[in-house]
Amino acid sequence: MRRNRYSPEQKQQHVTQWRHSGLTRKQYCQQHQLNFSSFRDWIADSKKRSQDPNPGLSAVLPVSLQPDQTHTVTVQTPDGYAITCPLALLPGVIQVLTRC
Structure with a gap:
């Protein structure tokens, strides 16, 4: 069985969608067929990036x-x-x- 690899952008997109979904982490992972422990790591990584005092421009908003x-x-x-x-x-x- 081949493992899915997600880009950093895809991981962040999933974390953002989960935050706006109203679902628990477990429910979101089940709906999107994501590995729960990997998703926890993505959330932790996202929090670390948001706490960076000088993150630079991570995204440009139109x-x-x-x-x-x-x-x-x-x-x-x-x-x-x-x-x-x-x-x-x-x-x-x-x-x-x-x-x-």
């Missing part, structure tokens, strides 16, 4: 500017979430997002 009179900005994450805020509040929103 931003779409909406040309309207309210001057809003929509930030879309690779996971499909979108945050729309007034342009003046964008620096604060970005600051909060970098802590997630």
Whole structure:
């Protein structure tokens, strides 16, 4: 039986999806046919990276500017979430997002 190999990006994507799923780790692993102990390691690795005081840019978030009179900005994450805020509040929103 051949073992699946996952790239660091795929591992992080699974961890992110699990965090937003509302499932336990065990339930998520069963649904996605992942090895539970490996998945625990992926989560631990993800936490270590997020605690790095100088992680650099781990991901670039696409931003779409909406040309309207309210001057809003929509930030879309690779996971499909979108945050729309007034342009003046964008620096604060970005600051909060970098802590997630």
